[in-house]
Amino acid sequence: MNDIVRLAGRPVVVGGGLAGLMTALELAPEPVVLLSAAPLGSEASSAIAQGGLAAAIGSDDSPELHLADTLAAGDGLCDETVVRRIVGAAPLAIERLAELGVAFDRDASRALSLGLEAAHARRRIVHAAGAATGRELMRALVTAVRNTASITIVEGFAARRLLVEDGAITGVLAEDGFGSTVFAGSRVVLATGGVGGLFRDTTNPLGCFGQGLALAARAGAAFADLEFVQFHPTALDGLLRPMRLVSEAVRGEGAVLIDETGRRFLADLPGAELGTRDAVARGVHRHLARGHRVFLDARACLGKSFADRFPTIAGYCHEAGIDPAHEPIPVRPAAHYHMGGVAVDREGRSTVSGLWACGEVASTGLHGANRLASNSLTEAVVMASWVARSVAASPEANRTVSALSQAPTRPDPREACDIVSSSLGVLREGTGLRAAATALLPIASGNSPAADPAAVALMMAVSALGREESRGAHCRSDFPLRSGVARRSRITLDAALQAAASLDTSPIARSA
Numbered sequence: 001m002n003d004i005v006r007l008a009g010r011p012v013v014v015g016g017g018l019a020g021l022m023t024a025l026e027l028a029p030e031p032v033v034l035l036s037a038a039p040l041g042s043e044a045s046s047a048i049a050q051g052g053l054a055a056a057i058g059s060d061d062s063p064e065l066h067l068a069d070t071l072a073a074g075d076g077l078c079d080e081t082v083v084r085r086i087v088g089a090a091p092l093a094i095e096r097l098a099e100l101g102v103a104f105d106r107d108a109s110r111a112l113s114l115g116l117e118a119a120h121a122r123r124r125i126v127h128a129a130g131a132a133t134g135r136e137l138m139r140a141l142v143t144a145v146r147n148t149a150s151i152t153i154v155e156g157f158a159a160r161r162l163l164v165e166d167g168a169i170t171g172v173l174a175e176d177g178f179g180s181t182v183f184a185g186s187r188v189v190l191a192t193g194g195v196g197g198l199f200r201d202t203t204n205p206l207g208c209f210g211q212g213l214a215l216a217a218r219a220g221a222a223f224a225d226l227e228f229v230q231f232h233p234t235a236l237d238g239l240l241r242p243m244r245l246v247s248e249a250v251r252g253e254g255a256v257l258i259d260e261t262g263r264r265f266l267a268d269l270p271g272a273e274l275g276t277r278d279a280v281a282r283g284v285h286r287h288l289a290r291g292h293r294v295f296l297d298a299r300a301c302l303g304k305s306f307a308d309r310f311p312t313i314a315g316y317c318h319e320a321g322i323d324p325a326h327e328p329i330p331v332r333p334a335a336h337y338h339m340g341g342v343a344v345d346r347e348g349r350s351t352v353s354g355l356w357a358c359g360e361v362a363s364t365g366l367h368g369a370n371r372l373a374s375n376s377l378t379e380a381v382v383m384a385s386w387v388a389r390s391v392a393a394s395p396e397a398n399r400t401v402s403a404l405s406q407a408p409t410r411p412d413p414r415e416a417c418d419i420v421s422s423s424l425g426v427l428r429e430g431t432g433l434r435a436a437a438t439a440l441l442p443i444a445s446g447n448s449p450a451a452d453p454a455a456v457a458l459m460m461a462v463s464a465l466g467r468e469e470s471r472g473a474h475c476r477s478d479f480p481l482r483s484g485v486a487r488r489s490r491i492t493l494d495a496a497l498q499a500a501a502s503l504d505t506s507p508i509a510r511s512a
């Protein structure tokens with residue numbers, strides 16, 4: 001208890017993935033508390049990232065080209081000013097990571113090896129240990145954090161509520177297996193990752209079910225673009241959760257998508273198997289919905305060299321009892337990345353005084369309707385330095401810690417997960433979204449363990465219902481066209497609760 005009192009007044013960073021670690025490191029030498037539900041380096045999407053970080057470093061590349069590719073992927077919804085700032089800062093962010101000890105892959109002349117990924121016009125993906133970039137990032141940064149005296153690491157504590165008085169943060173209520181504790185302070189940074197755990201099929205660690213979004217929602221924050229979830233088209237199909245990723249690089253080497261009859265069913269799609277991530281995901285989803293099975297076939301293009309070229313993915317296949325040199329790999333789309341999140345400004349500030357958000361939990365405007373591959377790790381590193389600067393420049397306010405009558409129960413995403421998986425998947429339509437919002441409303445308004453995940457799901461469903469068009473990763477079968485006007489969406493929990501309460505789901509109302 002004395003230890004916790006001693007920490008009062010320090011900024012609290014919630015989350016031990018790339019965004020949280022970098023924010024804490026960039027705040028040094030200012031003392032900071034780093035709160036992580038899981039031991040640092042585990043249970044974070046950052047640790048399992050495969051491809052790498054996008055940065056215009058090559059002699060044939062420029063931030064302008066990186067900007068153009070990001071805007072094209074974002075399908076009209078990116079905030080161009082934000083994109084320009086972030087891609088412009090990306091090369092320096094890579095240098096910073098190297099300084100902190102990240103061993104990036106380099107060529108014989110010690111220059112960074114640059115990979116090429118779908119929808120990037122140039123080789124600009126900085127990677128480490130081949131396709132184990134996340135593991136190397138976390139190894140180096142966890143070591144750096146543990147060696148930084150100004151960072152107090154509190155592992156095994158999950159934030160359950162943000163304490164708010166007069167619209168401003170006064171602390172964080174956190175819980176370990178034994179009880180709850182208040183970390184008093186007027187500056188909190190959310191770095192809690194994404195929402196994949198709200199979907200039955202996901203590549204995210206299962207603890208990533210929007211806990212940070214729920215914390216911000218209960219504190220009254222505004223959110224942006226919550227309806228936009230990127231589905232990866234080729235997750236390894238099987239019972240294992242999270243699902244293992246079979247990266248686009250395998251298709252880049254010539255692997256093709258076939259069904260159980262051996263037919264290449266996406267051959268007519270623009271770009272075929274190397275079309276945009278959302279288009280390939282929709283193609284695979286539709287084929288599965290028609291009762292087929294879908295496989296990624298790398299036998300002809302890679303065959304026996306599969307394991308040399310893709311050792312991590314070969315390991316995943318062997319774990320599932322599949323030999324990719326001789327058998328096609330069963331795949332299906334899986335929720336992978338959340339473009340939406342806590343609405344933040346250029347310094348990562350939310351609409352709640354004293355609350356910042358960084359990494360996947362935040363919506364900066366970089367990704368628009370569809371994230372360009374490898375832009376998210378870059379965003380986390382770049383934004384962390386701006387968030388840290390902003391936090392350091394905001395003096396600790398001496399606010400009274402508000403009392404919380406009851407610690408909320410440990411959240412359980414299962415009930416919301418069933419509803420989200422059936423209504424907010426690759427293809428959405430109005431009837432399903434209305435039914436989802438109606439089912440989620442009483443759960444989100446209650447006090448059960450399902451309440452917080454349901455609140456997040458409700459905001460996503462209401463946002464998806466309000467977007468009556470198909471754009472980027474958001475595809476409405478009842479509104480298949482893209483609207484002429486691109487607008488970002490914005491919502492709060494109160495607005496979502498009100499919108500859901502006023503929905504009329506009777507068949508007569510729907511047909512009116």
Ligand SMILES: Cc1cc2nc3c(=O)[nH]c(=O)nc-3n(C[C@H](O)[C@H](O)[C@H](O)COP(=O)(O)OP(=O)(O)OC[C@H]3O[C@@H](n4cnc5c(N)ncnc54)[C@H](O)[C@@H]3O)c2cc1C
Binds near residue numbers: 053373380
């Ligand atoms: C399989 C896979 C591959 C990917 N590959 C790439 C890639 O190559 N390039 C790229 O740019 N992006 C990639 N991404 C996306 C990228 O990894 C994530 O967007 C990014 O790592 C998010 O970082 P983060 O720090 O915001 O969140 P995370 O790394 O997910 O960390 C969140 C942290 O918050 C903690 N936490 C959550 N809730 C609480 C709570 N209530 N209290 C305390 N702690 C909490 C978690 O335990 C975790 O430590 C990939 C994602 C996946 C799943």
